[in-house]
Amino acid sequence: MPLLVMKFGGTSVADLGRIRNAAEKVRAEVARGYDVIVIVSAMSGKTNELVGWVNETSPLYDAREYDAVVSSGENVTAGLMALTLQEMDVPARSWQGWQVPIQTTSQHGAARFVDIPRANLDAKFAEGFKVAVIAGFQGVSPEGRITTLGRGGSDTTAVAFAAAFEAERCDIYTDVDGIYTTDPRITSKARKLEKISFEEMLELASLGAKVLQTRSVELAMRYKVRLRVLSSFDDTDEQSGTLVCDEDEIMESKVVSGVAYSREEAKLTLVTVEDRPGIAAAIFGPLAEAGVNVDMIVQNISENAQGHDKPVTDMTFSCPVDQVARARKALEGARDAGQIRYDRLEVDEDAAKVSVVGIGMRSHAGVAARMFSALAEERVNIKVIATSEIKISVLIDRKYMELAVQALHDAFELDKTG
Amino acid sequence: MPLLVMKFGGTSVADLGRIRNAAEKVRAEVARGYDVIVIVSAMSGKTNELVGWVNETSPLYDAREYDAVVSSGENVTAGLMALTLQEMDVPARSWQGWQVPIQTTSQHGAARFVDIPRANLDAKFAEGFKVAVIAGFQGVSPEGRITTLGRGGSDTTAVAFAAAFEAERCDIYTDVDGIYTTDPRITSKARKLEKISFEEMLELASLGAKVLQTRSVELAMRYKVRLRVLSSFDDTDEQSGTLVCDEDEIMESKVVSGVAYSREEAKLTLVTVEDRPGIAAAIFGPLAEAGVNVDMIVQNISENAQGHDKPVTDMTFSCPVDQVARARKALEGARDAGQIRYDRLEVDEDAAKVSVVGIGMRSHAGVAARMFSALAEERVNIKVIATSEIKISVLIDRKYMELAVQALHDAFELDKTG
Numbered sequence: 001m002p003l004l005v006m007k008f009g010g011t012s013v014a015d016l017g018r019i020r021n022a023a024e025k026v027r028a029e030v031a032r033g034y035d036v037i038v039i040v041s042a043m044s045g046k047t048n049e050l051v052g053w054v055n056e057t058s059p060l061y062d063a064r065e066y067d068a069v070v071s072s073g074e075n076v077t078a079g080l081m082a083l084t085l086q087e088m089d090v091p092a093r094s095w096q097g098w099q100v101p102i103q104t105t106s107q108h109g110a111a112r113f114v115d116i117p118r119a120n121l122d123a124k125f126a127e128g129f130k131v132a133v134i135a136g137f138q139g140v141s142p143e144g145r146i147t148t149l150g151r152g153g154s155d156t157t158a159v160a161f162a163a164a165f166e167a168e169r170c171d172i173y174t175d176v177d178g179i180y181t182t183d184p185r186i187t188s189k190a191r192k193l194e195k196i197s198f199e200e201m202l203e204l205a206s207l208g209a210k211v212l213q214t215r216s217v218e219l220a221m222r223y224k225v226r227l228r229v230l231s232s233f234d235d236t237d238e239q240s241g242t243l244v245c246d247e248d249e250i251m252e253s254k255v256v257s258g259v260a261y262s263r264e265e266a267k268l269t270l271v272t273v274e275d276r277p278g279i280a281a282a283i284f285g286p287l288a289e290a291g292v293n294v295d296m297i298v299q300n301i302s303e304n305a306q307g308h309d310k311p312v313t314d315m316t317f318s319c320p321v322d323q324v325a326r327a328r329k330a331l332e333g334a335r336d337a338g339q340i341r342y343d344r345l346e347v348d349e350d351a352a353k354v355s356v357v358g359i360g361m362r363s364h365a366g367v368a369a370r371m372f373s374a375l376a377e378e379r380v381n382i383k384v385i386a387t388s389e390i391k392i393s394v395l396i397d398r399k400y401m402e403l404a405v406q407a408l409h410d411a412f413e414l415d416k417t418g
Numbered sequence: 419m420p421l422l423v424m425k426f427g428g429t430s431v432a433d434l435g436r437i438r439n440a441a442e443k444v445r446a447e448v449a450r451g452y453d454v455i456v457i458v459s460a461m462s463g464k465t466n467e468l469v470g471w472v473n474e475t476s477p478l479y480d481a482r483e484y485d486a487v488v489s490s491g492e493n494v495t496a497g498l499m500a501l502t503l504q505e506m507d508v509p510a511r512s513w514q515g516w517q518v519p520i521q522t523t524s525q526h527g528a529a530r531f532v533d534i535p536r537a538n539l540d541a542k543f544a545e546g547f548k549v550a551v552i553a554g555f556q557g558v559s560p561e562g563r564i565t566t567l568g569r570g571g572s573d574t575t576a577v578a579f580a581a582a583f584e585a586e587r588c589d590i591y592t593d594v595d596g597i598y599t600t601d602p603r604i605t606s607k608a609r610k611l612e613k614i615s616f617e618e619m620l621e622l623a624s625l626g627a628k629v630l631q632t633r634s635v636e637l638a639m640r641y642k643v644r645l646r647v648l649s650s651f652d653d654t655d656e657q658s659g660t661l662v663c664d665e666d667e668i669m670e671s672k673v674v675s676g677v678a679y680s681r682e683e684a685k686l687t688l689v690t691v692e693d694r695p696g697i698a699a700a701i702f703g704p705l706a707e708a709g710v711n712v713d714m715i716v717q718n719i720s721e722n723a724q725g726h727d728k729p730v731t732d733m734t735f736s737c738p739v740d741q742v743a744r745a746r747k748a749l750e751g752a753r754d755a756g757q758i759r760y761d762r763l764e765v766d767e768d769a770a771k772v773s774v775v776g777i778g779m780r781s782h783a784g785v786a787a788r789m790f791s792a793l794a795e796e797r798v799n800i801k802v803i804a805t806s807e808i809k810i811s812v813l814i815d816r817k818y819m820e821l822a823v824q825a826l827h828d829a830f831e832l833d834k835t836g
Contacts, residue, residue: 016474050494056434058501065504068512069497072490076468079487083476086483094486098516099562144517 001125004029005167007039007136007158011175012232013077014044016084022173022232023084030090030130037121037165038092039136039158040081042073059325063108063291067138067148071097074135074154082133092131093124097138097146102157104139104147110291111139111147113156116164134161155216163223170225171241172212173232178242179204179211181414182259187406189415196257197247201227203357203391204260212244220244247359255360255367256412259405264321265295265351267383267395270331272343275311282340283315283331290330292323295353296386296395315342316384318395321349351383352401355393356408368392374411380404419543422447423585425457425554425576429593430650431495432462434502440591440650441502448508448548455539455583456510457554457576458499460491477743481526481709485556485566489515492553492572499551510549511542515556515564520575522557522565528709529557529565531574534582552579573634581641588643589659590630591650596660597622597629599832600677605824607833614675615665619645621775621809622678630662638662665777673778673785674830677823682739683713683769685801685813688749690761693729700758701733701749708748710741713771714804714813733760734802736813739767769801770819773811774826786810792829798822 006029008022022038029036041047050070054061078094085092097104100120104111121132136154139147149156155172162170177192179201184190196204198221205214211229220227230241243249273279280299287294300314319327324347334340361367371392375382380403384395396404409415424447426440440456447454459465468488472479496512503510515522518538522529539550554572557565567574573590580588594602595610597619602608614622616639623632629647638645648659661667691697698717705712718732737745742765752758779785789810793800798821802813814822827833 016471019475053434053494053498054501057437057498058505061501062504062511065497065501065512068514069494069501072493075490075493076471076487079483080471080475083472083479083483083487086480087476093480094483096486096564146514 001035002033003037003165003167004034005037005039005158005162005165005170007154007170007172008041008081008232009154009172009174010041010044010047012173013040013081016080018232019077019080019084023081023088023090025173025232025236026085026131027088027090034168035125036131037161037167038081038131038133039154039161040074040077040133041136041154043077046073046076060329064145067108067146071135071138071146071148074137078133078135082131085131085133090131091129092133093129094133094135095121096135098140098144100134102134102139104141104149106141106143106145106147108141108145108147110150111141112149113139113160116160118164121165149215153213153215155213156219159216159219159223159225159227162225163219167225169228170220171228171230172216173230174211175231175233176211176229177231177234177240178229179244179258181257182405182409183261186261186402187409189409191415191417193242193257195243195245195250197250197359198244199247199390200257200357200359201244203355203388204258217244254358254412254414255364256356256358256414257360258357259408259412259414260355260357261401261405262320262353263398263401265318265353265395265398266321266324267316267318267348267351268324268327269314269316269346269348270340270342271314271346272308272312273315274341275313279313279340280315282334284317286330286334286339287319287327290326292319292327292330294319296384296393298384298386318351318353318384324349348383350398351395352398353393353395354401354404354408355391356412357391359390361390361392370411371408374407375404378403378407380407419453420451421455421583421585422452423455423457423576423580423583423588425572425588425590426459426499426650427572427590427592428459428462428465430591431458431460431499434498436650437495437498437502441499441506441508443591443650443654444503444549445506445508452586453543454549455579455585456499456549456551457572457579458492458495458551459554459572461495464491464494478747482563485526485564489553489556489564489566492555496551496553500549503549503551508549509547510551511547512551512553513539514553516558516562518552520552520557522559522567524559524561524563524565526559526563526565528568529559530567531557531578534578536582539583567633571631571633573631574637577634577637577641577643577645580643581637585643587646588638589646589648590634591648592629593649593651594629594647595649595652595658596647597662597676599675600823600827601679604679604820605827607827609833609835611660611675613661613663613668615668615777616662617665617808618675618775618777619662621773621806622676635662672776672830672832673782674774674776674832675778676775677826677830677832678773678775679819679823680771681816681819683736683771683813683816684739684742685734685736685766685769686742686745687764687766688733688758688760689764690726690730691733692759693731697731697758698733700752702735704748704752704757705737705745708744710737710745710748712737714802714811716802716804736769736771736802742767766801768816769813770816771811771813772819772822772826773809774830775809777808779808779810788829789826792825793822796821796825798825
């Protein structure tokens with residue numbers, strides 16, 4: 001029996017009416033002859049409510065308890081979805097992470113898949129169940145504690161199941177009808193892409209385009225999972241949405257495919273750090289252990305070098321604003337333990353990141369120059385620059401973020417096809 | 419290490435402030451040298467919300483999915499309680515039913531305990547954890563599905579843990595400060611009891627006094643668990659609340675200890691049932707299978723006996739109003755299958771049950787007469803009567819319920835001590 005994975009995000013299951021609507025889409029695929037694995041998120045707003053309670057209870061919470069609390073939202077949706085399908089005479093049952101069992105690492109709040117054994121679900125499909133509804137975003141650790149994959153982890157759950165069960169396709173139903181050249185809320189000139197390469201999608205996802213979670217795209221690329229992003233609110237067919245696929249399949253050949261942004265960034269600078277071999281590891285090791293997602297890193301010659309008998313440097317990095325407290329604690333801990341020395345930590349919490357992405361960059365020079373001059377024309381000051389093979393990112397003042405996105409979208413003529 | 423079980427109901431954990439308040443009570447017991455097992459309910463209103471969603475999705479729901487959905491409320495509270503205790507420097511962790519594992523039967527929505535293995539919790543206490551926070555009301559079936567014990571099941575969870583771990587005491591913290599002679603909302607003359615026997619509490623609980631769930635009292639009686647009901651909102655000490663204990667300990671010797679009621683009752687009458695040996699089993703078997711909690715049963719000579727060549731009878735029984743649809747379906751199913759024959763099913767959904775309870779009844783005659791005359795004086799018509807060794811119940815029109823409770827409370831002078 002051919003098998004399909006269908007994933008519905010929070011807004012697609014926000015209330016019972018929308019769950020019914022999503023279930024209709026599942027029923028249609030069952031009618032076409034598919035067995036279906038449905039991955040559900042928590043009803044829109046529920047996870048935020050739970051996270052809010054945890055944060056209010058314990059700002060530096062025990063991540064195991066965080067996971068136990070926060071995973072409950074998906075369990076509710078999974079049960080309701082199974083019931084809705086049953087009402088439509090589609091044989092279905094819900095599965096929580098530990099029931100599959102979805103085996104993950106013990107990295108609570110950011111766990112990674114270890115294995116998704118097929119036996120339990122395969123047995124149910126063999127019994128005649130047409131649909132397995134899986135609570136997304138969660139798993140179980142070797143210690144038997146509930147884990148979560150981090151925000152947006154339901155996409156990753158979907159791709160992991162598609163890979164494990166060799167699904168024909170993995171359809172990600174969400175509140176947008178595809179991947180755009182940039183966020184349409186920022187410029188009405190944003191244009192929907194028919195196809196996008198895994199590599200570009202990866203950069204867009206990791207850079208803050210919130211449609212798909214980074215790890216889900218990584219996983220899809222690694223296991224060649226055909227990934228489709230489409231709207232759960234429209235009538236959809238096999239041509240709907242945006243296909244995320246191998247770059248060979250893509251006919252368009254723009255230098256830049258999209259402009260991404262990430263609004264809540266912080267820039268942290270360790271001033272006058274002792275410059276010795278291993279210092280980067282001494283700094284970023286504790287940050288990684290504390291679960292801080294360090295993004296851009298720049299090492300400068302310190303302006304405060306004078307008066308020090310040993311070589312010193314300034315180390316600048318960016319991370320999400322909500323991880324600044326954690327980062328500060330980790331760095332101070334490392335200093336108190338004598339692992340690193342620095343004069344002070346400067347924190348700028350008013351940053352945003354804007355990036356241009358495109359596989360065409362590989363063969364085209366001058367993209368960076370075009371980007372910097374577009375920003376300069378709008379008098380947007382650049383704090384930090386980082387580049388990869390197919391993207392250029394800049395950290396700027398948050399208040400200029402929309403302006404920068406619009407300017408770059410215009411500069412690279414992303415509103416035009418071909 | 420002496421061990422205490424403390425259970426907090428929905429209103430006692432209704433928000434983060436109340437969870438903190440409850441956690442303070444736990445911390446105080448830890449400071450007194452106890453290891454503590456805390457049983458928590460869902461935050462007030464959460465279970466109703468979840469049940470509402472299930473009912474709206476699927477009126478005749480799959481009870482396994484119901485359990486998967488509804489159990490999530492307790493998981494949230496358990497995690498938040500563990501975090502709150504950790505913030506107070508009390509070593510604590512949460513446990514969901516399947517993690518203990520709390521082994522139950524497969525009777526979804528009304529599961530019974532099979533075993534509560536001590537090994538996992540004992541190991542954690544040995545490691546220095548002082549508090550195990552258990553999600554109440556749930557367990558796991560032999561098939562690995564989540565089960566629930568039915569509404570109010572958290573009390574039962576508490577008593578079961580107290581029995582399994584040989585707790586010194588099982589304190590049930592709730593929104594009232596003890597057991598009253600009747601519901602104080604119905605008459606201000608209601609008086610708090612210092613002690614009450616297991617037997618009386620059992621009748622009060624099963625008759626609708628909502629303070630303690632029936633099965634929790636049964637279990638407490640069987641395992642001699644010292645049960646205390648007290649308020650989570652007051653400052654409490656070892657004298658607070660009402661102690662539920664063996665009748666030997668009780669000095670008061672009133673004939674009647676309390677007046678209980680149950681508001682949402684329905685009276686169902688199968689008219690002109692074929693009267694043959696085994697007919698009761700043929701009727702109540704299917705009802706039990708359908709999960710209908712049949713309460714009072716009366717068999718009458720049918721007024722419609724004439725014209726039938728075989729002996730016929732009328733069979734009347736009561737059940738909670740929200741089970742009428744289920745009951746009707748079960749009875750019609752049994753008729754369609756040829757198991758029973760009846761002319762019609764009359765349903766009266768406007769009934770309530772009022773009962774007087776007291777161990778003194780065993781040695782005192784005339785209690786029934788006093789009860790019926792008190793009701794007659796208020797012109798309350800009695801639909802059905804049922805009696806046991808220590809209680810007398812009547813089914814009456816719902817609109818007279820408060821009046822009946824007040825009249826009986828007065829008639830048996832329950833406002834006076836001794």
